[in-house]
Amino acid sequence: MFNFLANPARFNQVTDRLMPATAGLAGLFLSIGIISALIISPPDYQQGDTVRIMYVHVPSAWMALFIYSFIAITSAIGLIWRHPFAHLSAQAAAPIGITFTILCLTTGSLWGKPMWGAWWVWDARLTSVLFLFFLYLGFMALNKAFDDPSRGEKSAAILALVGFINVPVIKFSVDWWNTLHQPASLLRADGPAIHSSMLTPLFLMALGFIFVAVCVLVTRIKVLLLKRRIRLMRINGGKLRS
Amino acid sequence: MDCFISFPKLKCFTLKNFLRRWSSPDPKRSVIIISMEFNGKNILCKRGEKEVFSGLSIKLVPGEIIELHGPNGIGKTSLLRLISGISKPTHGTFYWSDGTVSEYPERHFSRITLIGSADALKPMLTVEENLYDWTWLNRPRPERSTIISALRVFGIDALADTPVRFLSAGQKRRLTLSRLLTVETNLWLLDEPTIALDSEAVSLLKKLLVKHCESGGMAVIATNNDMQIQNTRKVNLLSYARSRQHE
Amino acid sequence: MNKLSWFIWHELKISLRNAGDTAVIVMFFLLIALLFPMGIGSSAALLTRIAPGVIWVAAILTAMLSLDSIFASDFEDGSLEQIVISPTPLILIVTAKFTAHWLITGLPLIFAVPIIGLIYDIPIKVFSLLLISMGIGTPILSLIGGLGAALVLGARRGGVLLALIVLPLLVPVLIFGTAAADAVFLGFSPKPPLLLLSAMLLAALAIAPSITTLAIRRALE
Amino acid sequence: MIEVVVEFIIMGGHAYYIWPAYIIATVGILGLWFFSIRELKYQKQILANLKEDISQKTQQRKCN
Structure with missing residues (x-):
């Protein structure tokens, strides 16, 4: 599969055909998701209407983690088989991931204020997403830190791999740390089992997010391909080898 | 459009391969040319x-x-x-x-021995230490006599104990070239x-x-x-x- | 084995020739630990309560300070190339460099902890736990920090970038290092955090040298 | 009819938290989408200009 998509010309043809479809699907899922999240699903008996923030907060947390594992996998492919296209897609996915992490953190604190009375809550999941944000930042900073882009890609890829091994360790240690310093009386966020009527908007929003991410990822890969091509043309001077 | 690198198969990474590739030369048999x-x-x-x-x-x-x-x-x-x-x-x-x-x-x-344009010398170590440590990097433990004889050939054995930062560029270059003698x-x-x-x-x-x-x-x-x-x-x-x- | 000990001695010679640098590192550690009371006030109960956390944060920052020099000087003067094309496996040299860095930065910190212990008047039980957790934890700082140093080889702002990359990875070490010492205040047995810390040490020992060799080879390519 | 709309807006008293959350989410996603499209057009523009002046240069080289 990788070899088929690896040729930029073929990649452009395939994605040009698929792009309108994915964009349409993304819009469809998002609109249905938002409507069902805001209007159709009942308010939670305990938290009232604030549970509606969950429909945005939880999918963006999923997306943040999903995109980081995408980056780690493509980096591993890029390193093992020396595949520059894999490094390119990892570099293209990073800004999307970091936007979803910021979304997750802001909606998390917006949800924490009415629920627990504080903007920032040292909840284990929220803190590990905060460190995931710094892992993304390190990846993007390392990508741009070198004059020679191929050097930057490789060391950022290695950092993505090491970071990926570390995400569960950070999650576990933050959980432990949380139970250590947890003041007893806090209401746990996911106490009540999620009611089935809340699941549908959650998955609709998650699907909407996934399709948006795919669309933006494809566009950003095209942008990076164009940048690479322009850089090569400037260096090799107009003579476009076959 | 420049096409990307084809999809080479991943060589199987077994311990045998690793040991075979990284078996250091047995110290008894010094490397004859x-x-x-x-x-x-x-x-x-x-x-x-x-x-x-x-x-x-x-x-x-x-x-x-x-x-x-x-x-x-x-x-x-x-x-x-x-x-x-x-x-x-x-x-x-x-x-x-x-x-x-x-x-x-x-x-x-x-x-192979590579003498790059940059002399890979540590300024705070002495001439003899630099050569000794470089030779030990490439061969099993060298004797001090081979080091001193290599320095003598290049005429810098008198500076054996002076730190490299006091040497002139030419002397540093001689020290780097004397590596060719300590390792065949x-x-x-x-x-x-x-x-x-x-x-x-x-x-x-x-x-x-x-x-x-x-x-x-x-x-x-x-x-x-x-x-x-x-x-x-x-x-x-x-x-x-x-x-x-x-x- | 003697090649490993020889190269550790080679690295120590380089660092100890100008011994002033290593003293600077310990002074930096003491200074950070002494700054906290200035900011937080000198109520004894509070200081003893936060002492393990302060000492661990100071240890991590001190390690960050001196990590940059592990590969940078060799990279500039070309000896890293000589090391890569020598018959000795690169993983041996990388492990020797990490151990040398630990001997220069990790060990002196553990000897400096008693002084801070007196100033923060940490009870003996907490103090001994802190020493044990530092003993297990500081090698992890050198290992994962050294991996970060190999990644930023040749980058523009290497020092700051190194901290940005490595600090998120050291969060578990900080959490369990302090938890081991806080066990006395919070009343649970210190064994689990110490065991988890040593598990992390073993994992770092397995991962860091091999991935650093990969990073160095790709850096020189 | 209006109370339904008003009641929908105040969201059971938590309007200050729910609406900003959704606004931030939409701003984030639309911003992501908009910037990458804009960048794509910008890069295509640069490529076009570059091809143009390279073809001019080759013509000059041919004629002199």
């Missing part, structure tokens, strides 16, 4: 994303010296780095007569060896090169001025150049 050919087939070299040269094949027969000539930026140093195995060529392979470099990297490394290797890779050297040191280096070739060794020298050694083959990299400046 086994006369052995070394060649590379249609090498393509990239510096960053810029293509430097391509389609170059090089063949080294024991007892032969190759001088690389060509204008600046043609890729002389890049070719030396490729031969030494620091960087892998984007296309093409280097191979000895008993196996390619990528299959037996450790055997390849024990057969098949292939010498010299990058601009004659910079900062006085005439006496240059003639000494020529004598060493000739003696090295008589005993079946080989050398690749990247230099701008001619070394005037008899049976050297001059290779001009201009014919393989890819970059716009040299077309």
